[in-house]
Amino acid sequence: MKNRKITEKAVTITAAIGSVLIMVAVIANTYWASRQAISSTNQAVSAVSAFYLESMADRHARTITNLINNNFDYMEKAVRVIDEDDIESQDELRDAIGRMKTLLSLNRFALVDEDNIVYTQYTTYTGGSRHAFLADETLDDRVISTVFRYGSSKELCLAIPIDVKIMGKQFKACFVQIDINDIVNLLAFDDEESTHFALYSANGGNISQTELGPLIGTGNIFDATEGNVSGQKWDSFRNDFANEERGTLTFTINGIVDTIYYEPVPDTGWELVVMIRESVIQDQIQEISEKSLATNRRQIFSLLVIASVFSGIIFYMLRRSARERLDEEKENSKAFKSMANTDSMTGVRNKHAYMEAEAQYNSRIREGSVDNLALVVCDINGLKYVNDTKGHAAGDQLIKDASALICDMFSHGSVFRTGGDEFVVLLQDKGYDTREEVINAFNRKVEENISKNEVVVSIGYSTLQPEDEQLHDIFERADHLMYDRKKELKSMGARTREFDEEQS
Amino acid sequence: MSQKKNNIFRKFLILVISLVVALASSGYSADTGTAAEDSESAVDFEHSLDDYVPAKKKYNFYFTYKIVHPWWDAVALGMEDAQKKYLEKGIVITYEYMAPDAASYEDQIKRLSEAEKGDYDVIGVDVADEEKISAVLDEMVDAGYKVMTFSSSDASADCKRIAYVGNTHNYQDGADLTQALCEKLEYKGKVGILVGSYGAPCHEDRAKGAKDTIAKYPNMEIAAVEYDMDSIDKAHELAVKMLKDNPDIAGFVCCNMSNPVGTARAVTELGSKAVIVGMDHDQEALRYLRDGVIYCLGVQDCYSIGFDTIQVAVKIADGNLPGDLFPDKTDESTTIIYQEDAAPMLEVLYGDVSQ
Numbered sequence: 001m002k003n004r005k006i007t008e009k010a011v012t013i014t015a016a017i018g019s020v021l022i023m024v025a026v027i028a029n030t031y032w033a034s035r036q037a038i039s040s041t042n043q044a045v046s047a048v049s050a051f052y053l054e055s056m057a058d059r060h061a062r063t064i065t066n067l068i069n070n071n072f073d074y075m076e077k078a079v080r081v082i083d084e085d086d087i088e089s090q091d092e093l094r095d096a097i098g099r100m101k102t103l104l105s106l107n108r109f110a111l112v113d114e115d116n117i118v119y120t121q122y123t124t125y126t127g128g129s130r131h132a133f134l135a136d137e138t139l140d141d142r143v144i145s146t147v148f149r150y151g152s153s154k155e156l157c158l159a160i161p162i163d164v165k166i167m168g169k170q171f172k173a174c175f176v177q178i179d180i181n182d183i184v185n186l187l188a189f190d191d192e193e194s195t196h197f198a199l200y201s202a203n204g205g206n207i208s209q210t211e212l213g214p215l216i217g218t219g220n221i222f223d224a225t226e227g228n229v230s231g232q233k234w235d236s237f238r239n240d241f242a243n244e245e246r247g248t249l250t251f252t253i254n255g256i257v258d259t260i261y262y263e264p265v266p267d268t269g270w271e272l273v274v275m276i277r278e279s280v281i282q283d284q285i286q287e288i289s290e291k292s293l294a295t296n297r298r299q300i301f302s303l304l305v306i307a308s309v310f311s312g313i314i315f316y317m318l319r320r321s322a323r324e325r326l327d328e329e330k331e332n333s334k335a336f337k338s339m340a341n342t343d344s345m346t347g348v349r350n351k352h353a354y355m356e357a358e359a360q361y362n363s364r365i366r367e368g369s370v371d372n373l374a375l376v377v378c379d380i381n382g383l384k385y386v387n388d389t390k391g392h393a394a395g396d397q398l399i400k401d402a403s404a405l406i407c408d409m410f411s412h413g414s415v416f417r418t419g420g421d422e423f424v425v426l427l428q429d430k431g432y433d434t435r436e437e438v439i440n441a442f443n444r445k446v447e448e449n450i451s452k453n454e455v456v457v458s459i460g461y462s463t464l465q466p467e468d469e470q471l472h473d474i475f476e477r478a479d480h481l482m483y484d485r486k487k488e489l490k491s492m493g494a495r496t497r498e499f500d501e502e503q504s
Numbered sequence: 505m506s507q508k509k510n511n512i513f514r515k516f517l518i519l520v521i522s523l524v525v526a527l528a529s530s531g532y533s534a535d536t537g538t539a540a541e542d543s544e545s546a547v548d549f550e551h552s553l554d555d556y557v558p559a560k561k562k563y564n565f566y567f568t569y570k571i572v573h574p575w576w577d578a579v580a581l582g583m584e585d586a587q588k589k590y591l592e593k594g595i596v597i598t599y600e601y602m603a604p605d606a607a608s609y610e611d612q613i614k615r616l617s618e619a620e621k622g623d624y625d626v627i628g629v630d631v632a633d634e635e636k637i638s639a640v641l642d643e644m645v646d647a648g649y650k651v652m653t654f655s656s657s658d659a660s661a662d663c664k665r666i667a668y669v670g671n672t673h674n675y676q677d678g679a680d681l682t683q684a685l686c687e688k689l690e691y692k693g694k695v696g697i698l699v700g701s702y703g704a705p706c707h708e709d710r711a712k713g714a715k716d717t718i719a720k721y722p723n724m725e726i727a728a729v730e731y732d733m734d735s736i737d738k739a740h741e742l743a744v745k746m747l748k749d750n751p752d753i754a755g756f757v758c759c760n761m762s763n764p765v766g767t768a769r770a771v772t773e774l775g776s777k778a779v780i781v782g783m784d785h786d787q788e789a790l791r792y793l794r795d796g797v798i799y800c801l802g803v804q805d806c807y808s809i810g811f812d813t814i815q816v817a818v819k820i821a822d823g824n825l826p827g828d829l830f831p832d833k834t835d836e837s838t839t840i841i842y843q844e845d846a847a848p849m850l851e852v853l854y855g856d857v858s859q
Contacts, residue, residue: 094598116572117602122587125601130577148854149581 015318019311026303034296049276050248050259056195057246057263057274060187064265064272067178067186071158072142074104075174082111083164090124093166097121108155108177111162114170131175133159139173144267146207147177154180154207156268184208196275199265202241212260213275215253221273225251241271343417345396346403354416354424361426361471365464372432373464375471376413376439377478378406379486380421381456382495401455409442423457424475435461443485447492456494458486547785547803547852551582551811553589556829559822565599566619567813569630569655570704571607571734575761575784575806576630579655582810590818597814607701607734609633613640620649625821628813629665630655633703638663650820654813655806657705658833666820669813669834674706677802677838678713678759681781684800684840685755688779692723693754696746696778698739698767699731700760707731710759710783718757727753732762739766747774758782761789764801768792787854794846802838803849809836 078100087093093111098121101109110120116134118127128134133143139161147155159175180199187197188210199208204222211217216224222241226234228251240247244264251258260275341353349357364370380402387395399421406423407415412431416424427435439461446456460481462474486494567583569576580601587597604611612632619627627644631637631653638660644651645664653659658668671677685695697714700707711729718724727750732739739762747753747770755778756771758764764782768789771778780798782789785806792798816830826832841849 122591122596122598123584123601124599125580126572126603128572128605129574130580 012315015311015315019307019314023304023307026307027300030296030300030303034292037292037296050261053195053248053259053261053274053276054263056197057261057272060197060274061263061265061272063187064183064268064270067183068144068156068158068267071106071176071178072160074106075109075158075160075176078104078106078109079111079160079162079164079174082166087166089167090119093119094121106176107179107182110175111166111171112173112175114172131157131159133157133173133175143175146201146269154209156180156183180208184210198273200241200262200271200273202244202269202271204238204241207270212273213258215256215258216275224253225249228253244269244271343403346400346417348403348407348415348417348423350416351418354418357414357416357426358471362469365468365470370464372428373474374427374432374435374461375463375474375478376410376425376427376435376459376461377475377482378402378423378425378457378459379482380423381458381486381489383421385495398455402457405442405445405455405457409438409445412438427461432463435463446489446494450489450492450494456489458482458489458494460485547805548808549852551585551589551808553586553593554815556815556819558590558595558818560625561594562596563598563625563818563821564623565597565626565628565814565817565821566622566624567599567601567628567630567654568612568615568619569601569603570612570632570657570701572603572605573734573761574786576601576603576655578785578806579810579813582807582812583814584810585807586811586814590814595818597818599814607632607704609636609703612637616640616644620644620647626650626652626817628652628654628817629659630670631657631659631705632701634658634660634705634708635703638665641665652813652817652820654816655809656804659705667816667826667830667832667834669816670809670836671706671804671838672833672835673838674709675713677783677804678710678757679717680713680838680840681710681783681800681802682714682717682757685757685779685781686717686721686724688799689724689754691721694725694727694750694752695755695757696727696743696750696753696767697729697757698742698759698763699729700734700763702731702733704760707759711757714757714759732760732766734760734762736762736766736769739763740769741766743767743770744774747771747776747778753778755779755781760784761786764789764792764798768797772797785849785853787850790846790850790853793841793843794850796843800840800842802840804838805836812836 081100082093082096085092085096087096097109097111097119100106101121108120110118112118112127112131112134116126116128118125118131132147133139133145139159141161143157143159145157145159147157149155155177157175157177159173162171162174164171183199196211196213197208198206198210198212198216198218198221200221201207204220206212206218206220209218212221222234222238225237229237229249233249237247237249239245240262246261246263248259248261251260258275260273262271262273264270265272341349341356343350361370361373380398383395383398386398399417402421403415403417403423406425410425410427410431412429412434413425413427416426418424425431431438439459442457442459446458449456460478460483462477462481464474468474569579583599583601587599590597602615604615609632612629613636616627616629616637627649629637629641629651631641634657641651641653641659642664645666651665653663653665653668653670655670656674658670658672659665682695689695695714695718697711699711715726715729718726728746730742730746732742739758743756743766746756753776756763756767758767758780759782761784764780764784765786765788767780767782770776771780772792780792781800781802782798783802783804785801785803789798789801793801812834816834819829824830
């Protein structure tokens, strides 16, 4: 597989595309999450609404049941009290009925004698045709019935059989009639105008005359919903009313979907229907949705800001890291190069450096671009002797001393260590111009060192001649001269390996 | 709130209808047909007491009427409304409102006799038999009792009773219903007449109005006249008999509340095409009207009869006589309604739940 070089531009583009993709992914994810949140909210609101409706219907139905039971209990108590009174006249009976009515907060409280004569606080009347529960000669059990009075007002009639004698007459029943409007007011007390409710008879007629929302109104609920739900659902709805069952019905009128919950009111034959006001649900959904959307917008904005800042930081860090790595690479390269061209012992350039320099000089010589060039070949005298007699540490020190001497003396030249005891100095410009003085001074110094038993270096030098084709030509001439000098120094008492070996 | 609005709306409708009626009767309106609004104006449930200030804080009355029957239950509701409104003013009104299970002048005389023993400010009578009861009432007045008549039947014209509140145009009601029937039958054919109780002035007057109207048209004849004694079952039985005896009977005039119900049942049962006109607001009769079995019904304003009866009784109890405070006869209206008026009338009287 071919390795391609990754450029900074490629990294930048990749990072930019990556950042955009991440941001798109984040925004898409947030959008999806917000949609999910809205959907979940709607479901939750529907569930809560259904629960709310069911709870309200149940509470309302229980309120009516409690009202009925309380009235039955009150009637029993009232009859007991009246029976215990020694009532002898109709006026006394009326007073007693009025007293009980007030004490127990009973509506239209009345007693009925065996001739179906009804006694109330203010009137006494023949009631056979007026009260349906009197159609039977005897009353065996409690009766709960809905009375549709002339004038369209409706009342809930609760009657109980009694067996008391008052004024010498046998009384057979006692009853109260509660105006449906009073029941409606009772139910509406905790309604807070947030829901619609209405009481219906088994045939769908609105008993309470309360408006079940603007769509159904106060009309017959079967008529209002017919055609707005499937025939099967509508039939089931009607059957539930007929069989005093509870349930829900969702219908659409004029494009608006509404759900009602219906709950039978025990023993009355009524169905209590509740429907939360549409505006309440809408307001709740809208409020929750707006909050959710606002939160999501803030989230998106925050994520964008964070992603942008984070991307910027990553870019900055990447660039900085890349630059640092580049600089490090350069430094390493330099160091490696330096290490490759430097003699580790003396610190001067090594043979590899000399060869590079030689190649460059050869090229320039061939081009004829070099005017003045001198080459000095240096060789340390007595290195082997020192190594053999004083050890390699002393030998190394001798090499270092030699190098230091050469570098000090040829301060304007390029010094290379080309072998164990060999150095080459290239002189150009000022070094070239001052070569004679420097070489003479060097030689004098070396000669002085012989007697001091310090470092002795034999040198020979040559300059570039017109016929020279390469640096080595100069080297060879300088090398011969160096050997001549070595012999000369030997003669002065300096140690040399070559000549020592020749002697031995 | 909603009920209050309905009440205001109802009052407004009554006002509008009254104006329309006034305009029609003065010749401004060419439309003599029956509007659906008739059902709204036939019965006035919105009453308030007049400006009369009662002299006492407590009154006790005795009322007796012909028969235990839903028609008088409607009158009773108007009376109770007035009683409550007096109570709101701090005036306590107590009363008895009694009737026998079957119409009987003997029973009525007996009840009046018992009432004389009670401590009543006024005794009110719905006359069961004009001839028999009027004399009794005269004796009571002579004895110092304050006696009035009310609801469907007044006493005889020369009776000494103090005042009458109720239908004063029973003859005309019978005539108007029969006229509608004759028009429908295109002034030809046999007609059966059902009446309520023998001697009951309201029933007899309506029957007389019906007979006189039919007599105007040579191609019409009365097939039979029968009395159901205010019993639906009896009315049904009589109507079946009439239809069987006269299969070509073209129509029925029903003079009381039970007549049209029994007759409609018979017509439906036998599949007859006979046209029925009748009286009053019985719920079953209204349903027959809605369904087209009954052609038209004369609806009396029972509620107003009851309300005004109490108001007049209070004034009589205070020693007032007919004049500026109240007339000798307080007339209450009768409205003829047709099929298109049945549903709203059922709504007004009984609520849609019963439809």
